[in-house]
Amino acid sequence: MARKLRADAPRVVTANRLLDGVVVYRTAAGTWSPHLARALVVGSDPAVEALLAVCERDVAGCEVVGLDVIEVRPDALAARGDGPRAITQREAIRATGPTIALPVDRPVTRPASLP
Template sequence: MVDKVLTANRLTDGVAVWLNANGEWVTSLQDALIARHAEAVTALEEIGKAAFADNKVVDVNVIEVKETDGVIWPLRLRERIRAQGPTMEYAPGYQPADPAFIAV
């Protein structure tokens, strides 16, 4: 089985977030709780449904990741971009994504 994490967008501002081991939505993928077996993935899906129903987050998804040398890497390019930010200069306070991180 491939490792997975739960991601969403905060309802208040649209920022990409990930669920951590404390059940909190955090802005760093590197702090995400990794599900390494089917039961854990099912639990993440249920937590995501509840958070959506409670209007905490939108666009809830369980995504595939791999962990290499302690760094969590999404397998899909879309998720690497969401984790790192925009691919170009966007607005004050938003740095462009690290090209090495989003390279496939």
């Protein structure tokens, strides 16, 4: 179900990097960063549409997939310097990673009986 974004809300563009699936955010430098704090924040519908048109080139170039526009908290845009924060729980989890500890990979040991 598509969510309705407020027309005046601060927003950022997010996607998944095609190389490894990492969640990334469009920056003011025109690059993609895995850090929401570095995302370019836009507020007007025309600015969002223009940014999405530019980001579509990265989709066509197979750099990212799954473009989406998300709202961010305006109170976090203050002078603290830590950048925007996601509003929804889903986007907060996407920005910070899993909410549980993941198992640690262990090397497979070869039994002594095998050559």
